[in-house]
Amino acid sequence: MKTADPELMRAINRFHVMDAIRRSGPVSRVEISQLTELSSTTVSAITAALLDDRLIVPLQLGAVRDAGRGRPRVMLRLNPDAAHVVGVKLAHDQITVAVTNFCADILRSLALPIRIDRQTASVIGDLVEDGVRRCVSDAGLDIAQISGVCVGLPGVVERSAGICRQSPILQERDVQFGADLGHRLGVPSTIDSDVNLVTLAEYWFGQAxxxxxxxxxxxxxxxxxxxxxxxxxxxxxxxxxxxxxxxxxxxxxxxxxxxxxxxxxxxxxxxxxxxxxxxxxxxxxxxxxxxxxxxxxxxxxxxxxxxxxxxxxxxxxxxxxxxxxxxxxxxxxxxxxxxxxxxxxxxxxxxxxxxxxxxxxxxxxxxxxxEWSDETWVRGAAAMTLRDLYGAPWGTTGPASAPDTRVPQVGEL
CATH class of the missing domain: 3.30.420.40 (ATPase, nucleotide binding domain)
Known part of the structure; x- marks a missing residue:
């Protein structure tokens, strides 16, 4: 984890602004300041940079006016076309893939019925690669337009290293699935436990x-x-x-x-x-x-x-x-x-x-x-990558620091 320095504080503030826009948008700068407890000057500087990077876009709402100034208030929302990501869920009997935009809206999904637990890790990698490429193509995109991929599977996953320590659906242990998939696709790729994905999906879209x-x-x-x-x-x-x-x-x-x-x-x-x-x-x-x-x-x-x-x-x-x-x-x-x-x-x-x-x-x-559908699970996987793209500056709330494995932000790609 980064040390507490100005760079870290800027990253934290930027993430909180992005997250406030995601959760409450369209939202005004005044409302962002209230939601994040950041000063109006800080919010203005961060949103100006986000607008320059086309990560957010303004909405002129004529019916909403700034008090005392009589002009339309500028509302901000995420730019859905700022990036595209892919979420993948591996289950013992199926591979599910979904392509989403920057707002985690699913553009295209597909399901591949197959007994994963009977395949080697190498074969599973082939299947996931083919599924991702096909789903991206079906969405009318090129793989070069994908900013990140996240794969969820049951078991013990070391996300920072991209390693699945053990899983009931994999025959091998300590499988370096994340690095292998990233090499195959030429796209930043991560893996995580499937329950972490559904947890994030609940937090972003669900009952929690x-x-x-x-x-x-x-x-x-x-x-x-x-x-x-x-x-x-x-x-x-x-x-x-x-x-x-x-x-x-x-x-x-x-x-x-x-x-x-x-x-x-x-x-x-x-x-x-x-x-x-x-x-x-x-x-x-x-x-x-x-x-x-x-x-x-x-x-x-x-x-x-x-x-x-x-x-x-x-x-x-x-x-x-x-x-x-x-x-x-x-x-x-x-x-x-x-x-x-x-x-x-x-x-x-x-x-x-x-x-x-x-x-x-x-x-x-x-x-x-x-009861979650597979499509919801892969939306959680996409949200995990989007969270990285939004610039989350921390990787763990657990007892030990993790190496910074953040997927590059959209402006850095």
Whole structure:
């Protein structure tokens, strides 16, 4: 992280002005000054530079006039054509790609159904490169017009180095995916955990838009955790993403086990495999179909399936209660597309959290369930790159400084 010097302060002020325009635009300079608590002189200097760089554009609103001066007030908004970026989400059965403008509006997207977890990292790199190039072309753009690419995937990601330390969808460990993709495309490329992307998407576009502190717990094959603190994503040393699935919890025999081994979709399906195959011999051939069958049976009154979901919900409830005790966030978002949306899973989770929280924290956090589409995830990936383009001068709110791996700003490209 940069030292506290005039250059850093200018970068921080510039980012806050850009972020205020993104969140509230069209907005006047007076309103920007109020939102950022910066002086009118500082705001005027920064917005003048942003206008020169064509990162923002003015709007003359004839109905809105400056008090006492009788002339139309100039409102400022982001220039949607200032840059274009690409977001990519890797899931075990699909690659999703989206091209967005500078305002994170999706211009074109595509989905490539493929079993990622059966491919080598090199083959996945080929597929992502082809998908990005095709989506960019479909959007009527050239790859040279792309300012940055961000790829999200489950697992432990060291963003500053562009390395995926481990992922349930990759066969290899310590894969240098970011640098490889950047070399293939000739475009600045980063990677991040998929839950960080959905956390940023919630902050920019979703239900948590007005909050500066909240948690996201993602429930899919593995368990992910996104932490937003004071408007910034929490990262560990070198930009490492937190991973909830590797949290050690006490097992029934008194030992320790990973939370993902008792509360993820993968763990539930391992336990349910024999049960699912009783009447459907192909149930385990496709995980998405298997989890759908499990949820259907639970909804239809199968008590054994319901108990499996409840046990997983209770196990995750213990972890969520601990997270609320540690962070006291106003909101905890449980995200996912299958098990996370089942009342047989969520109701026991809520009940466990309620029973475990101390009275002082009983009413602090709202637990909200959100089902996100892949398109929303890739929009979060695009937002991650846009945040870099806006000039965010810090890379982590975690315990250790990270090297400055900022994607070059639009004016520097």
């Amino acid at each position: 838009r007005g909050l500066n502190d909240f948690l996201v717990v993602n429930v899919e094959r593995s368990l992910g955790l996104g932490i937003l603190h004071n408007g910034e994503l929490f990262r560990g040393a070198n930009g490492l993403s937190p991973d909830l699935g590797d949290l050690i919890v006490r097992s029934l025999n008194g030992g320790g086990e990973r939370l993902a081994d008792v509360a993820s979709e993968a763990s539930v399906l391992i336990e349910a495999e024999a049960l699912l195959r009783e009447n459907d011999l192909d149930a385990t051939l496709h995980q998405g179909r298997a989890i759908a069958l499990l949820l259907k049976r639970a909804a239809g009154g199968d008590e054994r399936c319901a108990r499996m979901l409840a046990a997983a919900g209770e196990a995750l409830g213990f972890a969520v209660a601990s997270l609320i005790t540690l962070f006291a966030p106003p909101m905890v978002i449980i995200s996912g597309r299958a098990m996370a949306t089942s009342d047989h899973f969520i109701a026991p989770l809520r009940k466990t959290v309620s029973a475990l929280l101390p009275a002082s924290l009983a009413d602090v956090s709202d637990i909200v369930v959100r």
